[in-house]
Amino acid sequence: MRGRFITFEGIDGAGKSTQIAACADWIRCRGHVLQQTREPGGTPLGERLREILLHQSMHLETEALLMFAARREHLALLIEPALARGEWVISDRFTDATYAYQCGGRGLDETKFRTLEAWVHADLQPDLTFVFDVPPAVAAERLAQGREATDRFEREQRDFFERVRAAYLRRAAGSDGRIVVLDATRSPAEVSAALLACLEARFQ
Numbered sequence: 001m002r003g004r005f006i007t008f009e010g011i012d013g014a015g016k017s018t019q020i021a022a023c024a025d026w027i028r029c030r031g032h033v034l035q036q037t038r039e040p041g042g043t044p045l046g047e048r049l050r051e052i053l054l055h056q057s058m059h060l061e062t063e064a065l066l067m068f069a070a071r072r073e074h075l076a077l078l079i080e081p082a083l084a085r086g087e088w089v090i091s092d093r094f095t096d097a098t099y100a101y102q103c104g105g106r107g108l109d110e111t112k113f114r115t116l117e118a119w120v121h122a123d124l125q126p127d128l129t130f131v132f133d134v135p136p137a138v139a140a141e142r143l144a145q146g147r148e149a150t151d152r153f154e155r156e157q158r159d160f161f162e163r164v165r166a167a168y169l170r171r172a173a174g175s176d177g178r179i180v181v182l183d184a185t186r187s188p189a190e191v192s193a194a195l196l197a198c199l200e201a202r203f204q
Contacts, residue, residue: 003032003083004203005124007094009168010132011161012153013139014184015191019132020092022192026199027088035082038092040067042074054153061112064102068116071095075121095121096129096171096179101153104167105160125178128202130195131168132184136161 006023008016020036027034040050049070053063071094082089095117102108136158172179182194 001086003085003087003089004128005079005083005126006088006090007096007126007129008090008092008132009094009096009100009129009179010134010184011136011139011164011168013142014132014134015142015188016092016132018188019130019182019191019195020090022195023090023199026196027090033085033087035078035087035089036091037074037078037089039074039094039097040070042070042079042091043077045073046070060102060106060108063106064098064108064113064116067098067102068120071098072120075124080124091126094126094129096131096168099171100164100167104170105164127178128198129175129179130198131172131179131181132191133165133168133181134184136165138185 008020008023010016024034024036039046040053041047049066052058053066053070058066079089079091098117099110099113103110103113139161140158169181172181180198182191184191186194
């Protein structure tokens, strides 16, 4: 039986890391083998591309192509084989992030995005995606308290993150229920409770 693929999305500072850990515990407690990964990254080549993408300025279309190049490697080496073995995979970001950041935030032509998405994974979408929704002002305050070093995406201006947030919500609205938007302004415990209730409803 094919495994399950769950992804986690939201602007930086939305609190994904805590909720990824809660989801991982839920999956392991039910006896499933779990692969936990991230994008960009997840493979040796993907991690090298991650460093370039996060720290080196480049043309918008170059950025999108590298994101999908890292994703194709990620799918071929980790995600697709794990799912075929019946394992579960959870990923910190996937293609919804490219839509939000490159199309929404930077203005990438959506036709080009859809072409790349269809080429790289036409027959695979996550079984469930959580978007942790939080106003950019709140996310920025959390980031300021939590870490010193920032990458070039985290250094973007507030209006960039407003566009990213709006793109996530548009993507969710057209996802036929695949994407679940969670109010991440609540306490971590409240967000975890909502997440776990959704997992129970979808997979139990």
